[in-house]
Amino acid sequence: DAGVIQSPRHEVTEMGQEVTLRCKPISGHDYLFWYRQTMMRGLELLIYFNNNVPIDDSGMPEDRFSAKMPNASFSTLKIQPSEPRDSAVYFCASSLVLAGHNEQFFGPGTRLTVL
Amino acid sequence: AQSVAQPEDQVNVAEGNPLTVKCTYSVSGNPYLFWYVQYPNRGLQFLLKYITGDNLVKGSYGFEAEFNKSQTSFHLKKPSALVSDSALYFCAVRDRYTGGGNKLTFGTGTQLKVEL
Numbered sequence A: 001d002a003g004v005i006q007s008p009r010h011e012v013t014e015m016g017q018e019v020t021l022r023c024k025p026i027s028g029h030d031y032l033f034w035y036r037q038t039m040m041r042g043l044e045l046l047i048y049f050n051n052n053v054p055i056d057d058s059g060m061p062e063d064r065f066s067a068k069m070p071n072a073s074f075s076t077l078k079i080q081p082s083e084p085r086d087s088a089v090y091f092c093a094s095s096l097v098l099a100g101h102n103e104q105f106f107g108p109g110t111r112l113t114v115l
Numbered sequence B: 001a002q003s004v005a006q007p008e009d010q011v012n013v014a015e016g017n018p019l020t021v022k023c024t025y026s027v028s029g030n031p032y033l034f035w036y037v038q039y040p041n042r043g044l045q046f047l048l049k050y051i052t053g054d055n056l057v058k059g060s061y062g063f064e065a066e067f068n069k070s071q072t073s074f075h076l077k078k079p080s081a082l083v084s085d086s087a088l089y090f091c092a093v094r095d096r097y098t099g100g101g102n103k104l105t106f107g108t109g110t111q112l113k114v115e116l
Helices: none
Strands: A005-007 A010-013 A019-024 A031-038 A042-050 A053-056 A065-071 A074-079 A088-095 A110-114 B003-005 B010-014 B019-021 B024-026 B031-038 B044-050 B056-058 B064-068 B073-078 B087-095 B110-115
Touching: A005 A088, A010 A019, A019 A088, A019 A110, A031 A074, A042 A065, A042 A074, A053 A065, A074 A088, B003 B087, B010 B019, B019 B110, B024 B073, B024 B087, B031 B064, B031 B073, B044 B056, B044 B064, B073 B087
Parallel strands: A010 A110, B010 B110
Antiparallel strands: A005 A019, A019 A074, A031 A042, A031 A088, A042 A053, A065 A074, A088 A110, B003 B024, B019 B073, B031 B044, B031 B087, B056 B064, B064 B073, B087 B110
16 A cells, blocks of 8 residues: 555745645545644644544634545645745544554645745 | 643663653543654654553564553653664554544654664
């Protein structure tokens, strides 16, 4: 298995632009998570899905952030409009929830820089 | 509610010496506990987990962790550190009986530095 795939790996954009981050989870996994990592705030859970349905979006910082999961093999995290404080590394992770299989598998991340 | 604490921002150890990275947790029921490692410019990698059974859990790269219910701790250990172990280590917890699905709560991370 190729693992969790994220694209792009790096994104540099200007303030006010729309940014879309993409994630392909591990095939067969039923949970998908979006995290943000910064030096100041550490690792933050933004939102997670179960069987393509959003379960908890309480970590989404504001209405500028939205996430979708149209099918089991694809999810997007969109920021519109982007701001410099959104600069961070965004990780996608997936998991299969069976007895004894709760670990999450992380993608390589997308490093976002908003100028 | 579930929470996890990693009291040390950084741990320094000489190569060949044993290492310990500390983690304590809080859950209302029984925990699932995890350790992850993050190398520079990489995603988090799963190291090991405690689900049930033997309190000493062995994982990847020679790491192990000991679950201590009375002290609510899950410290990560390795008998002999390598320079290549230098990385950021995260402890995570999930309450086994919550309805929160597979949501993990992560600690703030401990930077391990192994020097020659």
